[in-house]
Amino acid sequence: MDRATGWWPAGGSLDSPLSAAEKPRYVCQECASRGRQWVALRQCLTCGHVGCCDSSPGTHATAHHESSGHPVTRSAELGEDWAWCYADELYLQPRP
Template sequence: MEDPEENRPPPGISLAAKPSGSGCLDCLNGDGQGWWLHLRRCAQCGHIGCCDSSPSQHASAHARATGHTVVRSFEPGEEWFYDHTTKKFFRGPRLPDPQSRPPEQPAPAPPDKVPADWRERLHR
């Protein structure tokens, strides 16, 4: 008989949560500078936020505000997860599609919001 525990995703990961969109939800809603370098997806609720190199760091802010500590890259070709609590990267289950932002969407984005000196504005 199959063990139901084996089919459960790790804590902090929902196999039902779809991405909130194709860009940083908070940047697009006018919070912060309005542009991002890379995108991260909350593995628990699907919130798309900008990475820690981006000026507004919305993915980490979402994790702190909600307690949803596991994120997955939302960049094409990247499948890694990261747990803010353990500060470790890991491989996890496949989440609902889409798996990344559209490949034709540039990074940084959105193009009309990215300043000419964007490289100098990144967090390192």
């Protein structure tokens, strides 16, 4: 388990991820300020920054990781409960 985030590697577990009903509506501020659209959003589990995914033109979630060194991001999409550790290139999922 990543003690900083509470997320476990795929096949592991997590005590209490945010459910889809608890996730607020997010926007990628960098894209919004440029009038761009994004494909999907990711939220930094260190500071809460929200950025667009690597399939989006801005790739702001990865840019945030690269500039901040914050290692773990999670999907900010409704119905998705997973995270990604950039440092270990590891997919993380909540406890079933």
